[in-house]
Amino acid sequence: MVENKRKTAKEIIEAYNGPKLRIMEVCGTHTHEIFKLGIRNIIPEDIELISGPGCPVCVTPVGFIDEATMLALDHNVTICTFGDLVRVPGSEMSLAGARSKGAKVQIVYSPIDAYEYASEHLDEQVVFLSVGFETTTPASCLSVKKAKAVGLKNFSLLTANKTMPSAYKALKGSADAFLYPGHVYAIVGTKLCESLACEGVSGVITGFTAKEIMTALAVVITKLQEGGSFFKNCYPRVVTPEGSKVAKAIVAEIMEDCDSEWRGLGVIENSGLKLKEEYKEFDARIKFHLPEVKGKSNPACRCGDVLQGKCKPSDCKVFGKGCTPLHPVGACMVSNEGACSAYYQYGGNING
Structure with a gap:
């Protein structure tokens, strides 16, 4: 009797051949780790990893x-x-x-x-x-x-x-599924993610190692192919239901x-x-009796579009030119967790 070989996360990801999938890694640390680990280099063209509003700065x-x-x-x-x-x-x-x-x-x-x-x-x-x-x-x-x-x-x-949680609801439709940041849900627990799935927002909680991120991506791909909204805690060693x-x-x-x-x-x-x-x-x-302040951002900066997944940092006309880590135009280039910083550091033309 020949046993069926269980596919690895890498095999599941590389074997994907279907409709375009958009997966948003909300956490800035995830963005940088995905670049650093070379994960964007092995995912199929039909899977797009986009960065979301997970950098507090x-x-x-x-x-x-x-x-x-x-x-x-x-x-x-x-x-x-x-x-x-x-x-x-x-x-x-x-x-x-x-x-x-x-x-x-x-x-x-x-x-x-x-x-x-x-x-x-x-x-x-x-x-x-x-x-x-x-x-x-x-x-x-x-x-x-x-x-x-x-x-x-x-x-x-x-x-x-x-x-x-409210940001995920505001971003509903921006991505097919989210990679939820493990350290946030170590504090708040999994109940919020479970309720989001009931409202049509899908996602997976994951850690920050290569194995953890790859496993989470494989789970997302598998669940999306099955259809319907879903939630999965792929970081149970740290994240509990209660937080x-x-x-x-x-x-x-x-x-x-x-x-x-x-x-x-x-x-x-x-x-x-x-x-x-x-x-x-x-x-x-x-x-200090501060008045209400309405800030005005530089019109050349597309940080807002980047944070919504509407464009890649490299699509911004000042990226890598007028806007660099030494002379940032927007916050996403300043922060160590920013998407623009990651694209600049690891290469703006990398897939995804």
């Missing part, structure tokens, strides 16, 4: 940068931020530009670093630029909780925290849902997080 709107520079220059605030945000262009200048005009911009590696900086510099008003998805939000909440507990008065957040109860609890304690602007996607209802009323003294917009 990339989806942060221009107006947020304008608010940060306003705080730094007009209110003499010390800005604490992750390094990628420093060079993201605002309407008129980046934080790097504000720093050249005398603004104080401090690079930190976590919200707790910003909290500690504020604790050690009580003569400075310190604002942490709180951007990111479900993975990084708990740390921002923890920093606020610690500040309230000790009565720290010179610390606050400028928030642009976002949640992914991190501790992380979710601190976010629920400190923050609440709000409408939020996404670069390229506009304002998405209940896709952001803001500090609750009882923590409003740590909200920089309230504390």
